[in-house]
Amino acid sequence: MPLVRISLNKKTPAFAHGVADAIHHAMTETIGIPVGDRFQIITQHEAGELIYDPSFYDIQRTDGFIAVQITLAAGRTREVKTNLYRRITELLQERQDVRPQDVFISLLEVAPEDFSLGDGKAQFADALPPHLQKLQATADQSAPHKH
Amino acid sequence: MPLVRISLNKKTPAFAHGVADAIHHAMTETIGIPVGDRFQIITQHEAGELIYDPSFYDIQRTDGFIAVQITLAAGRTREVKTNLYRRITELLQERQDVRPQDVFISLLEVAPEDFSLGDGKAQFADALPPHLQKLQATADQSAPHKH
């Protein structure tokens, strides 16, 4: 159900796909989505199209910069979001040699009814899928500042 | 006022434009926007850049996959959103032979003041346009679970 936009400077198709794989793997590990819940849009850019500050917040960035924007169901706790950020950068570094400093992530939270997975239906309008129900239950029990 | 991002595998310019036409037509029919309220960004992708699960939620997807993300004023009811999803896929199938299973839709709801249609002004900051006023009035009367 999340929709993931990945923007990076053009390297090879294998690199781009490896980046997408790593991000998806991190999402399944940290935000509780099923392995099959994968919808990603890769945009490969020419020199000059991806603009980043090379040192904002004391983070040294290079042309290996990757911007990831994830549209997902609202309700993950701060802890879960932080875990997501950490795991995405860990797996990108381990598998694709991406520098953690080069990974910029932005989340867009929406209601479950704001997705259609196909067939012209709002699959989540009337009932949350199991993984979101479970996530919500966990959050209710343990998170002091869920929102 | 809605901003529509359409991501698809590269076919022909005529196909891409036909897809955009169908989506816009469906929006005018279901969410009450004027015909002139059309702002769409088409991104045509190379093989491997659009990644989708071929069977998540028992929906069989192919490389005809199209991802549509619509930024629009908040407040449509679940019924209206469901009508929108259904009509987009119907018209895409009728006009462009797109399989309904291949149509993924994501909505991003925003405040009216979060749009500028041009001229550096926030056209909807102080007064809602007629079509949004009408939509809201209808929603107030008939929807048990508007949000």
Add this chain to the structure above:
Amino acid sequence: MPLVRISLNKKTPAFAHGVADAIHHAMTETIGIPVGDRFQIITQHEAGELIYDPSFYDIQRTDGFIAVQITLAAGRTREVKTNLYRRITELLQERQDVRPQDVFISLLEVAPEDFSLGDGKAQFADALPPHLQKLQATADQSAPHKH
């Protein structure tokens, strides 16, 4: 921290970069972000990929059309947003000869914890950066209809 997507018809790299510069300058002047807080994604389109209505809301648009979508921390007042729209179009006109009518802007508001600037951390999850604290304080004092 804002993530800025800029979509325009392909001209020259210098033009595209000048557009991005003007937008960033306008943001630093009106929404209080530091100069270093710059993250922009430019997508240059082929003919037919950027679709706009040529006269909706009595604004005459041309193929110089530019769509800007800014993901930013929630909480700017309507006045600040209106200032942002006006200043973006002013600087685009002054520096790059872009017609004000051709500038479409969309904002996506998110929570501070919904950004990671790098290193796999949620830099703003526990404490707002100084410029957002200051902005918020100003808003609290002066804005009759902040939201």
